[in-house]
Amino acid sequence: MTPKYTKIKFPLWQYLNQPLFSHDIQLVLSPQRFALLWRIQLLERCWSKKCASGKQQS
Numbered sequence: 001m002t003p004k005y006t007k008i009k010f011p012l013w014q015y016l017n018q019p020l021f022s023h024d025i026q027l028v029l030s031p032q033r034f035a036l037l038w039r040i041q042l043l044e045r046c047w048s049k050k051c052a053s054g055k056q057q058s
Contacts, residue, residue, distance in 0.1 A: 015031060
């Protein structure tokens, strides 16, 4: 694969749709900080998913 297909671009839509007056989620105004936090959360979501294949890896 070429790098243009593997690079995760800035999550603009998620950045613009942050809840403004939420007590549960803190608003992040810095685009660089938001992108870093979003990538970390994406990685955590990927790790938490179960493997779909029926094979057990050793």
